[in-house]
Amino acid sequence: MGLEKVFQEIYQCLIDLDRDCVLEGVKKALDMGASATSILLEPMSRAMNEIGRLYEEGEYFIAELIEAASIFKDVLGMLEDRLVRESKGLGGARRLTIVIGTVKGDVHDIGKTIVATMLQAQGHRVIDLGVDVSAEKFVEAVKKYNADVVGMSALLTTTARYMREIIEKLEEEGLRSRVFVVVGGAATSREFAQEIGADAWAKDAVEAVKLVEEFVKRVRGRR
Numbered sequence: 100m101g102l103e104k105v106f107q108e109i110y111q112c113l114i115d116l117d118r119d120c121v122l123e124g125v126k127k128a129l130d131m132g133a134s135a136t137s138i139l140l141e142p143m144s145r146a147m148n149e150i151g152r153l154y155e156e157g158e159y160f161i162a163e164l165i166e167a168a169s170i171f172k173d174v175l176g177m178l179e180d181r182l183v184r185e186s187k188g189l190g191g192a193r194r195l196t197i198v199i200g201t202v203k204g205d206v207h208d209i210g211k212t213i214v215a216t217m218l219q220a221q222g223h224r225v226i227d228l229g230v231d232v233s234a235e236k237f238v239e240a241v242k243k244y245n246a247d248v249v250g251m252s253a254l255l256t257t258t259a260r261y262m263r264e265i266i267e268k269l270e271e272e273g274l275r276s277r278v279f280v281v282v283g284g285a286a287t288s289r290e291f292a293q294e295i296g297a298d299a300w301a302k303d304a305v306e307a308v309k310l311v312e313e314f315v316k317r318v319r320g321r322r
């Protein structure tokens with residue numbers, strides 16, 4: 100069986116909320132040489148989008164979303180060490196301090212956690228503030244840890260708007276120009292990021308890592 104077929108199996112098993120079948124598929128994919136990153140960002144994330152769509156259509160309810168998230172977290176736990184090992188790390192390059200969190204009113208944390216794990220695996224110091232994080236908490240953490248990067252996640256249209264308030268708060272405190280602000284999550288887009296005055300947007304964790312790497316290169320040139 101080809102890897103594509105196994106990925107399709109993982110995708111379908113997650114939509115069917117069949118935990119054992121998902122875990123089996125993941126093991127099979129690993130045996131066939133798939134990377135943890137590709138498993139998480141391809142079949143697993145695609146299935147979550149489809150589950151979201153089914154919820155929107157009224158075919159799935161909150162209970163199904165909770166179950167899907169629980170299966171996803173099992174897989175994340177199973178793949179975490181590999182995710183870290185797959186990362187090439189920064190070697191001698193400058194490490195950054197990154198403050199990351201899901202914004203106020205929002206409890207979706209799977210994507211944010213993948214991004215945080217991958218950035219940490221790159222050798223950065225990552226302060227994960229968790230979910231439902233207020234502007235005050237972001238500002239406090241930027242000061243306390245002397246952060247270089249602020250990462251904000253939002254999956255709800257309503258909470259994504261709150262990101263602008265966080266950026267304004269950073270401005271008020273005179274911190275905005277000191278930090279690179281990157282946003283992500285299903286409720287955001289490149290245009291949205293521009294609109295609220297963020298520095299960058301990433302569609303997934305791989306892109307987030309790339310963005311921060313590019314930023315590291317620029318910072319190294321300056322400091």
Ligand code: B12
Pocket residue numbers: 140144147148149150151152154155161164165167168199204205206207208209210211213214249250251252253254255256257281282283284285286300301302303304305307
């Ligand atoms: C699982 C899930 C839940 C779970 C979350 C569990 C958990 N611990 O996270 C639970 C059941 C709690 C939940 C609750 C709700 N949910 Co929900 N949920 C989802 C679902 C199906 C999957 C999300 C997910 O985990 N995806 C997988 C991860 C890997 O992807 P990701 O989060 O997008 O992250 C990637 C990128 O976006 C990016 N990224 C993410 N964060 C960041 C941050 C930075 C800095 C960067 C650079 C990149 C980045 O990188 C990540 C990895 O590649 C989505 C569907 C969807 N399309 O997203 C709906 C969805 C987000 N939920 C939705 C809704 C409506 C709700 C509820 C309001 C439902 C209700 N009536 O109660 C509540 C809100 C609760 C709250 N206050 O937050 C809607 C939002 C609609 C909207 N536009 O506002 C969606 C889109 C479903 C839908 N299509 O209707 N939900």
